[in-house]
Amino acid sequence: MSNLAQPLAESVVQSVDWLAIAPPTIAAVVGLVVLVVDLFVGDAKKALLGWLSVAGLAASTLMLLPLLDGDRSTFCLTGDADVCSYTADPFTLVIQFLVLGGALLAALLSVTALKDANRELPEGEFWFLLLSSAAGAALLPASRDLATLIVALEVASLPAFALVGIKRGDRKSSEAALKFFLSSVTATAVSLMGVSFIYASTGTLYLTQIATEIQNVDGQLHTLVQTGVVLTLVGFAFKTAAVPFHFWVPDTYVGAPLPVAAYLSVVGKAVGFSGLILVTVIALPSYADVWGPALAALAALTMTIGNVGALRQQSTRAYSAVRLLAWSSVGQAGYLLVPIAAAAYSQDAEKAIGSTVAYALMYAAVNLGAFAVAALVARTKPLNRISDYRGLYASRPLSALVLGFFLLCLAGLPPGIIGLFAKVTVFSAAVDAGLGWLAVVMAVNVVIALFYYLQWTTLLFRAPEGEPERHRVPAPLTAAIALTAVLGVALSGAPQLVLRFSDTGLF
Numbered sequence: 001m002s003n004l005a006q007p008l009a010e011s012v013v014q015s016v017d018w019l020a021i022a023p024p025t026i027a028a029v030v031g032l033v034v035l036v037v038d039l040f041v042g043d044a045k046k047a048l049l050g051w052l053s054v055a056g057l058a059a060s061t062l063m064l065l066p067l068l069d070g071d072r073s074t075f076c077l078t079g080d081a082d083v084c085s086y087t088a089d090p091f092t093l094v095i096q097f098l099v100l101g102g103a104l105l106a107a108l109l110s111v112t113a114l115k116d117a118n119r120e121l122p123e124g125e126f127w128f129l130l131l132s133s134a135a136g137a138a139l140l141p142a143s144r145d146l147a148t149l150i151v152a153l154e155v156a157s158l159p160a161f162a163l164v165g166i167k168r169g170d171r172k173s174s175e176a177a178l179k180f181f182l183s184s185v186t187a188t189a190v191s192l193m194g195v196s197f198i199y200a201s202t203g204t205l206y207l208t209q210i211a212t213e214i215q216n217v218d219g220q221l222h223t224l225v226q227t228g229v230v231l232t233l234v235g236f237a238f239k240t241a242a243v244p245f246h247f248w249v250p251d252t253y254v255g256a257p258l259p260v261a262a263y264l265s266v267v268g269k270a271v272g273f274s275g276l277i278l279v280t281v282i283a284l285p286s287y288a289d290v291w292g293p294a295l296a297a298l299a300a301l302t303m304t305i306g307n308v309g310a311l312r313q314q315s316t317r318a319y320s321a322v323r324l325l326a327w328s329s330v331g332q333a334g335y336l337l338v339p340i341a342a343a344a345y346s347q348d349a350e351k352a353i354g355s356t357v358a359y360a361l362m363y364a365a366v367n368l369g370a371f372a373v374a375a376l377v378a379r380t381k382p383l384n385r386i387s388d389y390r391g392l393y394a395s396r397p398l399s400a401l402v403l404g405f406f407l408l409c410l411a412g413l414p415p416g417i418i419g420l421f422a423k424v425t426v427f428s429a430a431v432d433a434g435l436g437w438l439a440v441v442m443a444v445n446v447v448i449a450l451f452y453y454l455q456w457t458t459l460l461f462r463a464p465e466g467e468p469e470r471h472r473v474p475a476p477l478t479a480a481i482a483l484t485a486v487l488g489v490a491l492s493g494a495p496q497l498v499l500r501f502s503d504t505g506l507f
Contacts, residue, residue: 176255191235391464
């Protein structure tokens with residue numbers, strides 16, 4: 001009896017490649033360590049938790065380096081080593097770098113924000129939630145079955161709800177968290193129903209097996225599968241802030257602490273877009289005629305409404321700078337959707353997806369930088385109006401030059417060369433796929449966006465009203481601004497570092 005049980009046990013137990021899963025695992029473990037250490041550290045030493053979290057995210061990011069030598073997979077079926085739940089391929093590593101690097105920069109901003117808050121924000125809980133969300137976000141691009149994908153999505157999202165509403169006694173923060181939570185839970189429930197329809201039709205949760213099985217589904221189940229595809233896309237469309245699932249973005253960004261808003265604008269989008277890519281391109285290529293037109297329409301709507309919303313912001317309104325960045329991020333999500341939609345019509349889907357990844361890397365660097373400068377201005381002008389940036393060059397010339405550079409990158413104008421090249425790459429992906437109408441819509445939106453980006457940029461160099469305020473900038477905030485500026489300038493000087501993703505396969 002024991003001889004029979006041993007082979008059976010061996011067939012059930014899956015081997016674990018600890019090196020492959022190290023990046024998200026380290027972030028999760030450090031999060032737990034921070035939560036425990038918080039119990040034994042006095043208020044005077046709470047700042048240590050922040051630096052421990054920064055070190056943990058830096059270690060997670062560095063653990064991507066040993067994985068560059070080739071694809072690694074783990075949690076594979078014992079009967080079929082090619083069907084796995086976790087895969088560290090080039091696509092996974094690039095998105096994990098974006099996620100963990102973005103979380104690291106958000107952590108640097110948070111160190112200053114928590115110090116300025118003067119214990120109004122619970123530090124131990126804050127760092128635990130940030131690290132937990134980063135671990136889930138890093139797990140998602142490596143997921144290769146729908147169950148792991150949904151779990152990773154929720155691990156990334158649930159701590160984010162709490163982070164948005166973490167300001168004690170702040171009505172605006174609580175309201176933003178509630179709106180974010182309710183709309184996200186609804187989207188998750190819809191996508192879970194879609195996943196259940198796909199599983200009922202194919203009998204498997206693994207993405208590669210779904211791609212095969214879904215082509216052999218009984219004719220009576222075609223409507224069920226198509227409904228499942230649409231419902232699954234809805235959940236990820238919410239995470240990407242695609243229209244009409246974008247309504248939570250402006251209020252959430254304004255209500256959240258600025259570092260959390262910066263984190264959501266980059267890492268939240270990376271989670272949504274990587275999930276969308278995995279579901280469409282890997283699991284459902286045979287249903288491109290369903291998701292292709294849907295994503296093309298979403299892209300056109302998202303970029304248009306996002307840019308028009310940013311255009312309507314009044315410079316003297318409270319929090320107008322954050323609102324403009326929020327609406328701008330919705331518009332940028334539209335550009336990011338274009339190559340994914342193009343993948344449905346293109347002969348080379350991987351090249352189209354590479355355009356999205358290249359654009360996402362550019363956007364992450366410059367958008368985090370813009371939020372870092374916004375955090376700097378908010379230290380003296382907490383209402384963070386666009387008009388508060390008037391004459392920034394007179395008081396902080398380097399910060400003004402850096403913010404101007406970031407805004408020009410987002411607009412796609414020189415000297416922001418990487419922004420220009422990234423937009424051209426996305427534009428060419430649409431043209432190559434035969435989506436000429438979408439390329440035209442994108443071109444019109446780029447022109448609309450130029451107006452509000454340039455308007456903000458010129459304001460930085462106007463004569464200030466009154467005496468310019470000067471104060472010492474904390475080292476973590478300086479480091480965050482400097483890192484994003486160096487990255488933006490380096491990518492503008494050598495755009496091939498990012499744009500090569502649009503020319504090579506990622507899977």
